[in-house]
Amino acid sequence: MTYINQHILNNLFYILVSIFFFSFLYEYVQFFKQKKVYQRLLLVVCLSVPMILCMTYPIYIAPDCVHDLRQVPFLIGTFYGGWTVSVPLLFVLLIARFMMYGYQFITVAVYVMMCICGSLFSPLFQRLTRKQRLVASALMTFILAIAATILAIAISDFQVTESYIVDFIVVPPIAVLFVVFIIETLREALLIRSKAIKLEKMEVVSQLAASISHEIRNPLTVVKGFMQLMKAKDISQETKEQYMNIALEELNRACAIIDDYLTFAKPFPEKIEPLHVQQELEKVIHMLRPFANMHGVQIVATLTPAVMIGNAQYFRQCFLNIIKNGIEAHANDGAVYVDMHVDEKTVTIVVRDEGEGMTKEQLARFGEPYFSTKEKGTGLGAMVSIRIIEMMNGTWHIESDIGRGTTMTVSFPLLLEK
Known part of the structure; x- marks a missing residue:
């Protein structure tokens, strides 16, 4: 006689799919994390479906026994949810039956008994460790199967057959053990993922804090030193002015570092509006022309009219950083090219320089906190630009070769006219 067939595997498949579906919804739908009642409702729904499917497509093993694994999702919900889950599942099971x-x-008698015993066992089950839950769930399912058999014999003229022993007493504890193992593995994986995300956030915060304190301490140390030198009585007025100018430059550098950090840390402003990309880029290029002339660099722009949705101030700051980086990448004379391409759905802005370029290792670290190829760079400008692009639903791509320059390609959704 064959006790394991396709029907048993189908019943197990229904149960496992419901467990995976519950884990997916609980992890990625924030609504179910707001209150416990929502989580229990989700558990009831996800376990009711396999119960009904198990009864709809039962297990045909022997002529004298038509069976299914409806008690497996019922007991799983009872162990993990207690009374608030077991009672709704009981009503669903009985109505469908x-x-x-x-x-x-x-x-009615068998499943009411399982509901009461399983719900009373639930608080103890939830306090157990992972390994203890595996053993306890299988053992409790086996005890309930024995108790249900005794109750059935006492109530009616029930005959215990060999197929009944296998289907109702042996298989369910094994199935429950397997399902609980899957559940605990998923819960452990989600817990590890949550801890990893928290650790990653804490690492980023600690890196930012350490880097900011280091970057700001440098200009403040310079300012402190020159202030002490200016106390000397025999110093000339010309030297004092020279020291003052250097101190002011270092203070401006410290202010720029703080501004970049605040831009990265604070949330994206709610004020968004249609942006005329060509006009905004023209403003940025106009602001940077004196800086480019100081470095002997030309800005060559090929712009096309286009409209997108975003924040004008942040948009200008983003491309101010990108074009400024292109200018500073030139050791000698050269040019920075700003080109626009517009298609049916996107507006693409390409900023290309003829500077020194970056290695593959440097390119892989582009946008990391406080990584910069410049001697006094902080890397915050690139990090802020990337954050602004992503907040405005844009995408970016960067290519670079040593001695050939760097190309930054940024694309935004185009505002389509109605």
Whole structure:
């Protein structure tokens, strides 16, 4: 006689899919994390489906026994959810059973007994460790199967057959053990993922804090030193002015570092509006022309009219950083090219320089906190620009070769006219 067939595997498949579906919804739908009642409702729904499917497509093993694994999702919900989950599942199970096969008192008695015992066992089950839950769930399922058999014999003239022993007493504890193992593995994986995300955030915060304190300490140390030198009585007025100018330059550098950090840290402003990309880029290029002339660099722009949605101030700051980096990448004379391309759905802005370029290792670290190829760079400008691009639903791509320069390609969704 064959006790394991396709019907048993189908029943297990229904149960496992419901467990994975519950884990997916609980992890990625924030609504179910707001209150416990929402989580329990989700558990009831996800376990009711396999119960009904198991009864709809039962296990045909022997002529004298038609069975299914409906008690497996029922007991899983009872162990993990307690009374608030077991009672709704009981009503669903009994209603579906009566609609399919008609009323039987023995069915009511058996599952009411399982509901009461499983719900009383639930608080203890939830306090156990992972390994203890595996053993306890299988053992409790086996005890309930024995108790249900004794109850069925006491109530009616019930005959215990070999197929019944396998289907109702042996298989369910093994199935429950397997399902609980899957559940605990998923919970552990989600917990590890949550901890990893927190650790990653803390690492970024600690890196930013350490880097900011280091970067700001340098200009402040310079200012402090020159202030002390200016106390000397025999110093000339010309030297004092020279020291003052250097101190002011270092203070401006410290202010720029703080501004970049605040731009990265604070949330994206709610004020968004249609932006005329060509006009905004023209403003940025106009502001940077004196800086480019100081470095002997030309800015060559090929712009096309286009409109997108975003924040004008942040947009200008983003491309101010990108074009400024292109200018500073030139050791000698050269040019920075700003080109626009517009298609049906996107506006693409390409900023290309003829500077020194970056290695593959440097390119892989582009946008990391406080990584810069410049001697006094902080890397915050690139990090802020990337954050602004992503907040405005844009995408970016960077290419670079040593001695050939760097190309930054940024694309934004185009505002389509109605």
